[in-house]
Amino acid sequence: MREFVSVAPAMRVIFGSGTIRQLKKETASLGMTRALVLSTANQATHAKHVRDTLEDHFAGTFAEARMHTPIEVTGQAVARAHELSADGIVSVGGGSTTGLGKAIALRTGLPHLCVPTTYAGSEMTSVLGETADGVKTTMRDPRILPHTVVYDVDLTLGLPVSISIASGMNAMAHAIEALYSRDPDPVVLLMAEEAIRSIAIGLPAIAHDPDSHNARADVLYGAWLCGACLDRSGMALHHKLCHVLGGSFGLPHAETHAIVLPHALAYNERYISDAMARIRRALSHDSPSTALFELNRSLGGKTALRDIGMPEEGIDQALGLVLRDPYWNPRPIEGPALRALLRAAWEGRPPAAAG
Ligand code: NAD
Numbered sequence: 586m587r588e589f590v591s592v593a594p595a596m597r598v599i600f601g602s603g604t605i606r607q608l609k610k611e612t613a614s615l616g617m618t619r620a621l622v623l624s625t626a627n628q629a630t631h632a633k634h635v636r637d638t639l640e641d642h643f644a645g646t647f648a649e650a651r652m653h654t655p656i657e658v659t660g661q662a663v664a665r666a667h668e669l670s671a672d673g674i675v676s677v678g679g680g681s682t683t684g685l686g687k688a689i690a691l692r693t694g695l696p697h698l699c700v701p702t703t704y705a706g707s708e709m710t711s712v713l714g715e716t717a718d719g720v721k722t723t724m725r726d727p728r729i730l731p732h733t734v735v736y737d738v739d740l741t742l743g744l745p746v747s748i749s750i751a752s753g754m755n756a757m758a759h760a761i762e763a764l765y766s767r768d769p770d771p772v773v774l775l776m777a778e779e780a781i782r783s784i785a786i787g788l789p790a791i792a793h794d795p796d797s798h799n800a801r802a803d804v805l806y807g808a809w810l811c812g813a814c815l816d817r818s819g820m821a822l823h824h825k826l827c828h829v830l831g832g833s834f835g836l837p838h839a840e841t842h843a844i845v846l847p848h849a850l851a852y853n854e855r856y857i858s859d860a861m862a863r864i865r866r867a868l869s870h871d872s873p874s875t876a877l878f879e880l881n882r883s884l885g886g887k888t889a890l891r892d893i894g895m896p897e898e899g900i901d902q903a904l905g906l907v908l909r910d911p912y913w914n915p916r917p918i919e920g921p922a923l924r925a926l927l928r929a930a931w932e933g934r935p936p937a938a939a940g
Contacts, residue, residue: 587771589768589769589770589771590768590770591770591771591772592770592817593772593817594711594727594730594816594817596709596730596731596732596733596734597611597732597733597734598733598734598736598809599611599733599734599735599736600736600805600806600809601736601737601738602737602738602739602798602802603737603739604735604736604737605634605635605638605700605735605737605739605740606638607735608635608638608639608675608698608700608735609638609639609640609642611698611733611735612639612642612673612675612698613642614733615673615696615698615732615733616672616673616696617642617672617673617675617696617698618641618642618672619642619643619644619669619670619671619672619673620639620642620643620644620671620672620673620674620675620698621644621645621646621647621662621665621666621669621671621673621674621675621689622635622636622639622643622645622646622647622675622676622677623646623647623648623650623662623674623675623676623677623678623682623685623686623689624646624647624648624650624676624677624678624682625648625649625650625651625678625679625681625682626648626649628648628677628678628682628702629648630743631677631678631700631702631740632646632648632677634677634740635675635677635700639675644669644670644671645665645669645671647661647662647665647666647685649661649662650662650676650678650681650682650684650685651681651685652681652838653681653684653714653715653716653721653831654681654684654685654687654688654713654714654715654716655715655716655717656688656715656716656717658685659685659688659689659692659715662685662688662689663689663692663693666689666693666695671695672695672696673695673696673697673698674686674689674690674695674696674697674698675697675698675699675700676697676698676699676700676731677700677702677740678700678701678702678703679701679702679703679705679752680703680705680706680707680838683699683701683705683707683708683731684707684713684714684715686699686731687707687713687729687731688713688715690728690729690731691713691726691728691729694728696732696733697731697732698731698732698733698734698735699731699733699734699735700734700735700736700737700740701734701736701805701808702740702741702744703741703744703748703749703752703808703839704741704749704752704753704755704756704784704804704805704807704808704811705752705755705756705808705812705838705839706755706756706759706808706809706811706812706813706815707812708731708734708812709730709734709809709812709813709815709816710729710730710812710815710816711725711726711727711728711729711730711816712724712725712729712815712816713725713726713729720832721828721831721832723828730816734809736805736809738798738801738802738805739798741801741804741805742795742796742798742801745795746791746792746795746884746885747885747886748839749788749791749792749795749804750788750791750792750843750881750884750885750886751837751839751840751842751843751886751887752808752839753784753787753788753791753804753807753808754788754839754842754843754846754877754880754881754886755838755839755842755843756780756784756804756807756808756811756812757780757781757784757785757807757811757846757877758811758823758824758827758842758845758846758849759811759812759814759815760776760777760778760780760781760784760807760810760811760814761777761781761823761846761850761860761864762815762818762820762821762823762824763776763777763814763815763817763818764777764778764857764859764860764863764864765821765853765856765857765860765915766818766819766820766821767819767913768819769818770817770818772817773813773814773817773818774863776810776813776814777810777811777814777863778863778864778866778867779807779810779867780807780808780810780811780814781807781863781864781867781868782807782866782867782868783803783804783806783807783810784803784804784807784808784811785867785868785876785880786803787800787801787802787803787804787807788804788880788884789880789883789884790803791804792884792885819912819913820912821849821853821912821913821914821915822849822852822853822907822911822912822914822916822918823842823845823846823849823850824912825907825911825912825914826845826849826903826907826927827841827842827845829903829906829907830845830890830895830899830903833899833902833903833906834894834895834896834899835894836890836893836894836895837893837894840886840887840893841890841893843881843886843887844881844886844887844888844889844890844893844930844933845890845930846877846881847874847875847877847878847881847935847936848874848926848929848930848936849926850864850873850874850877850936851874851926851936851937852916852922852923852926853914853915853916854873854874855916856915856916857915861873874936875935875936878935878936887933888933889930889931889932889933890927890930890931890933891931891932891933892933895931897931899931900924900927900928900931901924903927904920904923904924904927907923908920908923925937
């Protein structure tokens, strides 16, 4: 007998090629006539593109979005919005820029239109992580969810292959954890399987031809679904590990996910038979954790936490932090097995079969 609760958040999503030409119309339908455009410092080209398409709905730019949404940067951006009498926000970029857009929307109530250019998936969630005095805290609030998301495959063509691979693996992690989350929504299970399949097809095709619209569209489409999965399900061991590793050692977000994912899945695999059946189908592989490790490795992705800045003594430090405050997980969190997981991920070894 099935029992579930399914909640679909209200948001408008436009997906395609050349879709940013619709920005003026889309901002107008949110009541914006003076949009503040957000980006990171090295995304000036995209910001300029957006500015041109907004025409007289453009009020100004704030191009200082940074990873992990530091609250002092948010304060400067809010001040800029007031100074320009902005009546809405258009964020164009990866998860860092989306995060800034969410933080401003939460503080000001301004409408937020998001134009994602990586596969992080943040644009689909009502989750915001902010950093104050070096400490990152995460909150969930319906006001954080962007109102409209415009996916334009063209804007992702310039995303370097190495960032694309890590970012695509980061997206897959959202779908994989959604498959074994507590009380899963059946719609999320369908989305997650489709998302994993689409990204697993698209990533090798991007590595082969980064300018392929079809390959880029497969991964961006998958990333959209993955973000929706993240919003509609709880997080487990994989996300806990990544939050601890990112927070404690300043490791790069997407690469950390890409390295940890095969190991976290291997840790859980004997406890999640329904999810494993879906992941096997999606990846067309009998051993999904091996398939994920090989996918990342064969496309040139980093496989060792030590190669992205984690010190060896960090293994015990991270273990302590996870054990002190674990997220719910299908397999109980066992110290020795978790230490073995962290060591394998630190050294870059293939995931071990679940112990
Ligand atoms: P990012 O936004 O920092 O982007 C990575 C780099 O790629 C940046 O230098 C950026 O300027 C560049 N870039 C982005 N798009 C590009 C393009 N099309 N072409 C060339 N360069 C491009 O990183 P990210 O991995 O997208 O996002 C990570 C952040 O998002 C983290 O802070 C993470 O916590 C957050 N996040 C939040 C959620 C959520 O639901 N709240 C979900 C996923 C990620």
